[in-house]
Amino acid sequence: MExxxxxxxxxxxxFPIFHGGARSLKKSLFKSVKQTVASRGRVGGQVRNVSDTMxxxxxxxLTLEINAGxxxxxxxxxxxxxxxxxxxxxxxxESPFGKLEIRGEVHALLDPQSGMNIDLTGRENIELFARMLQFDQNQTKELEREVEDFADLGAFLDLPVRLYSSGMVVRLGFGLATAPRPQILLMDEWFMAGDQHFQDKARARxxxxxxxxxxxxxxSHSLPVLREWSTRVIWMEGGRVRMDGAPDTVLDAYEAAS
Ligand SMILES: Nc1ncnc2c1ncn2[C@@H]1O[C@H](COP(=O)(O)OP(=O)(O)OP(=O)(O)O)[C@@H](O)[C@H]1O
Structure with missing residues (x-):
């Protein structure tokens, strides 16, 4: 396998943020964003006016390569x-500018609710997810057992997701999202959400x-998390790479500049 x-x-x-018209609002927004960028120098991407579109x-x-391991x-x-x-x-x-090449199966942990149908029960969502992954009956049963045990929702597992608290949605979403075993895993920092007991279980999973x-x-914005989980850290600023290297080197420089 490659x-x-x-x-x-x-x-x-x-991202286009404004078209022609609404000039005064556009001007004041542009002015305030420009001031933010100019005064702090590191918050947000650059704002430009291209053919009357902000x-x-x-x-x-961005030019970079990330390899196996x-x-x-x-x-x-x-x-x-x-x-x-x-x-x-x-x-x-997607963007037509530059080149982006990915070889390998990708799975992203970006949003705890992604792919979830809030009108279905937790259990029905597990079945839906299993169908999406083309699981057979045994795999589906196994996933159901696993997520039931992990999410620990009790009777709520058989109630519609729209009745869940945000923490309960995270538990179910996390249980489902962490079921696949991809070659390339993309992860946003939401996975650290939840109470301490949940975090301990989530961590093991x-x-x-x-x-x-x-x-x-x-x-992640957490330096200890990045030090522990990364073998390489990329420091981004204004949509570019400011520094790329060993975690301690990059994070020490980032901390010193903060
Ligand atoms: N859907 C969107 N529409 C318009 N602008 C966007 C959109 N998403 C992001 N941006 C802008 O793109 C820039 C980069 O945003 P992005 O969310 O990637 O930053 P980030 O590093 O993840 O920030 P944070 O740490 O605050 O989550 C910002 O200036 C943001 O305002």
Whole structure:
């Protein structure tokens, strides 16, 4: 089997935020964003006016390669482009600018509710998820047992998800999202949500998932989390790579600059 790899060459991605019209609002927004960028120098992507359309340059000229065996942590201030990069790697966003090549099966842990139908019960959602993964009857039963035990929702497992608290949705979503065993695992920091008891259980489940993935890309604002889980850290700023290297080197520099 071919080894998985992620390759970006001069990759760029911009979001349009305003079209012509609503000029005064546009001007005041542009002014305030420009001031934020100018004064703090590191929050958010660059804001540009392209043919009367305001654009936020979320990713800009990214060139990097991630190979099998690497656990890459993404760090950076708010709006640096970490989540956008994860979403681009997950295939949620596409851009015609630059090149993005991914070899290997990808699974993204981005949103605890993704793929969930809130009108169905937790158990029905498990069955739906199993069908999506093309599980047979035995695998489906096994998944049901596993998620039931992990999510610990009691009688709520047989009630519609729309009645769940946000923490309960995270438990179910986490149980489901961590069922596949992909080669490339993309993970946003929401996985650390939940109470302490849940975090301990979640950690054990994540560890087994990560152990089987060839590549991990993880975003977090927590330096201890990144030090522990990464073999390489990429510090992003304004949609670009500011520093890329060994976790201690990059995180020490990031901390010193913060
Ligand atoms: N859907 C969108 N529409 C418009 N602009 C967006 C959208 N998503 C992100 N952006 C902008 O792109 C830039 C990068 O955002 P992104 O969410 O990738 O940053 P981040 O590093 O993940 O930030 P945080 O740490 O705050 O989650 C920001 O300036 C943000 O305002």
């Amino acid at each position: 080894k998985p790899v992620i390759r970006l060459v001069d990759y760029a991605l911009a 654009m936020v340059q979320a990713l800009d000229g 690497e656990h890459v942590g993404l760090i950076g201030h708010n709006g640096a482009g970490k989540s956008t990069l994860l979403r681009a790697l997950a295939g949620i966003y 994540l560890e087994s998932m990560i152990a089987q993935a060839d590549i991990l890309v993880l975003t």
